[in-house]
Amino acid sequence: MSEVKSTVFLCLQANDETRGVIEAIERDNEHASFDYQPGMVRITAPGTLTVRRETVEEEVGREFDLQELHINMISLSGHVDEDDDALVLSWDR
Amino acid sequence: MDIAVTKKKLGLKERYALMTRGLGWEPTYQSVDDVFPMDSFEGIKIHDWDAWEDPFRLTMDAYWKYQAEKERKLYAILDAFAQGNGHLTLSDARYINTVKLFINGLAPLEYMSHRGFAHIGRQFRGVGPRVACMMQSLDEMRHAQTQVHAISNYNRYYDGMANFRHHHTYLPYLQVPRSFFEDAASGGPFEFITAIGFAFEYVLTNLVFVPFISGAAYNGDMGAMTFGFSAQSDEARHMTLGLEVIKFMLEQDPDNLPIVQKWLNKWTWRGVRVLTLVAMMQDYMLPKRVMSWAEAWEIYFEENCGALFRDLARYGIVMPPCVEQVRKERDHLSHMAWCQFYQARGTNNFHVWLPSKEDMDWLSAKYPETFDQYYRPRFEYWAKMEEEGTPFEAATPPQQCQVCQIPTIFPVAGDPLTRAEHSCTHDGERFHFCSQWCQEIFEDEPEKYVQAKLGAHELYKGNLFGDADPTAEDFDPMAAAMAFLKLTPEDSGLHSDSRDAANFDLWRGLAKANEA
Numbered sequence: 323m324s325e326v327k328s329t330v331f332l333c334l335q336a337n338d339e340t341r342g343v344i345e346a347i348e349r350d351n352e353h354a355s356f357d358y359q360p361g362m363v364r365i366t367a368p369g370t371l372t373v374r375r376e377t378v379e380e381e382v383g384r385e386f387d388l389q390e391l392h393i394n395m396i397s398l399s400g401h402v403d404e405d406d407d408a409l410v411l412s413w414d415r
Numbered sequence: 416m417d418i419a420v421t422k423k424k425l426g427l428k429e430r431y432a433l434m435t436r437g438l439g440w441e442p443t444y445q446s447v448d449d450v451f452p453m454d455s456f457e458g459i460k461i462h463d464w465d466a467w468e469d470p471f472r473l474t475m476d477a478y479w480k481y482q483a484e485k486e487r488k489l490y491a492i493l494d495a496f497a498q499g500n501g502h503l504t505l506s507d508a509r510y511i512n513t514v515k516l517f518i519n520g521l522a523p524l525e526y527m528s529h530r531g532f533a534h535i536g537r538q539f540r541g542v543g544p545r546v547a548c549m550m551q552s553l554d555e556m557r558h559a560q561t562q563v564h565a566i567s568n569y570n571r572y573y574d575g576m577a578n579f580r581h582h583h584t585y586l587p588y589l590q591v592p593r594s595f596f597e598d599a600a601s602g603g604p605f606e607f608i609t610a611i612g613f614a615f616e617y618v619l620t621n622l623v624f625v626p627f628i629s630g631a632a633y634n635g636d637m638g639a640m641t642f643g644f645s646a647q648s649d650e651a652r653h654m655t656l657g658l659e660v661i662k663f664m665l666e667q668d669p670d671n672l673p674i675v676q677k678w679l680n681k682w683t684w685r686g687v688r689v690l691t692l693v694a695m696m697q698d699y700m701l702p703k704r705v706m707s708w709a710e711a712w713e714i715y716f717e718e719n720c721g722a723l724f725r726d727l728a729r730y731g732i733v734m735p736p737c738v739e740q741v742r743k744e745r746d747h748l749s750h751m752a753w754c755q756f757y758q759a760r761g762t763n764n765f766h767v768w769l770p771s772k773e774d775m776d777w778l779s780a781k782y783p784e785t786f787d788q789y790y791r792p793r794f795e796y797w798a799k800m801e802e803e804g805t806p807f808e809a810a811t812p813p814q815q816c817q818v819c820q821i822p823t824i825f826p827v828a829g830d831p832l833t834r835a836e837h838s839c840t841h842d843g844e845r846f847h848f849c850s851q852w853c854q855e856i857f858e859d860e861p862e863k864y865v866q867a868k869l870g871a872h873e874l875y876k877g878n879l880f881g882d883a884d885p886t887a888e889d890f891d892p893m894a895a896a897m898a899f900l901k902l903t904p905e906d907s908g909l910h911s912d913s914r915d916a917a918n919f920d921l922w923r924g925l926a927k928a929n930e931a
Binding site for chain 2: 359393404
């Protein structure tokens with residue numbers, strides 16, 4: 323790997339269903355930044371970004387299947403590693 | 416009943432293994448090579464298809480469930496937009512021309528992509544990529560359908576959309592995106608998925624759907640915003656699939672490296688050339704702008720593709736050499752394209768206009784190195800000609816590049832006042848190119864690209880006259896060509912003179928007031 327630290331990103335539609343997801347991402351990823359554009363939010367993070375099911379469930383107050391993210395996901399970059407508990411974007415693998 | 420029901424629900428990884436890998440089988444009365452005859456002729460060597468890992472692990476049952484939900488959401492909004500006369504809430508009637516570009520230029524590509532993925536979903540011998548390609552094929556069909564449905568609400572009121580299939584095939588400017596896809600679809604399965612998964616999905620759709628569709632939202636187009644974001648939610652999966660295939664090829668055999676590098680070089684360039692249309696949409700066609708082309712380029716190409724190429728460096732992949740020229744063209748691209756479309760407005764199926772003083776000030780601020788020096792004087796001169804009642808219009812169709820099919824308008828990289836001229840001879844015939852990179856693509860497979868039918872060139876050859884008789888005494892070649900192209904005077908020309916502009920003002924006026 324070269325010296326430059328690559329960023330990963332996740333773009334979500336900004337709507338009622340994603341509000342809790344975005345808050346959960348904010349809690350779990352202190353290094354992430356949130357850029358609100360019309361109709362959407364673009365979340366960028368150097369290295370890695372994690373969406374944790376447990377945190378999302380706390381935020382939305384119900385059971386949450388991480389694959390529900392597909393409905394409101396606009397785009398992403400980085401390698402995806404997904405299981406039942408977390409979706410991780412990163413450039414290392 | 417004595418069946419135990421306390422068994423734990425399967426985890427995502429086990430479910431994926433059973434419902435994807437578990438669906439494949441070993442053929443017994445035919446050889447595997449005979450069942451999958453097309454995944455080896457390109458020279459790509461795969462030793463272990465089971466090493467394939469699908470990152471999203473989406474199974475068919477979950478796929479149907481989530482896609483159905485996307486559709487329900489989309490159509491609820493489309494209906495509400497149409498029922499509430501949503502087209503009259505747009506920021507400005509000029510915006511509708513971006514919708515025309517979308518239906519004419521992009522929606523037919525979605526359908527071609529559907530066909531391409533159906534084809535390679537049959538041709539890969541690994542069951543993981545086969546299932547992923549089948550899902551993508553279904554997605555692409557959905558995109559074509561939802562785009563046609565969403566935009567049909569505009570076609571009821573405005574010109575330039577009714578003949579989108581015919582125009583996609585024959586209008587010279589639409590041959591640019593069409594030839595991109597035909598080039599990909601006529602390659603083998605690995606080249607197709609590299610072209611579409613990398614150049615189209617990873618580079619291009621991020622720039623089309625994200626900043627542009629966010630722009631649609633900003634301009635009050637709920638319909639386009641919704642189908643755009645809905646489509647892009649599938650693209651996240653598609654680009655992940657494309658990149659997975661690239662890494663898979665590179666990991667399977669070192670002999671694959673030069674082939675993959677060649678494709679990345681080619682398709683980066685092909686993708687960037689198609690993006691010329693998107694650059695122009697973003698800088699000139701959105702009445703309310705979210706970000707400039709140059710800014711979007713920095714985020715989605717420099718940052719995002721930079722990260723990808725740094726990641727692929729471990730396999731020996733390097734940044735394609737054309738990127739240097741692409742960087743030099745970044746601050747010229749949208750301006751050159753809009754100038755070209757303004758001059759050639761007689762053969763467009765959307766309307767054009769000159770940027771206002773405010774538009775030009777925004778462009779100078781976004782392009783301090785280029786706009787005032789090279790483009791503002793031209794627009795001001797053309798504005799003066801319009802005022803004097805003698806608007807400038809090109810009288811002849813331009814020469815097109817044999818590979819990307821864009822008119823050969825591009826300057827020498829780094830020398831904006833000298834037009835680039837590249838040509839070579841094949842089989843006794845001379846072929847012209849916009850750039851060194853298109854020429855290299857041609858020279859690698861000349862038998863393929865000599866078959867290109869370039870609209871402007873076909874016109875001169877007399878192949879665009881339909882049933883008209885060129886030997887008749889009163890034969891009018893331009894009238895015959897326009898009839899064959901199904902291009903009406905209402906479809907083209909200046910926005911300010913258009914029926915669309917007049918109707919939008921009239922209807923918006925009626926929507927805001929009661930008749931006396």
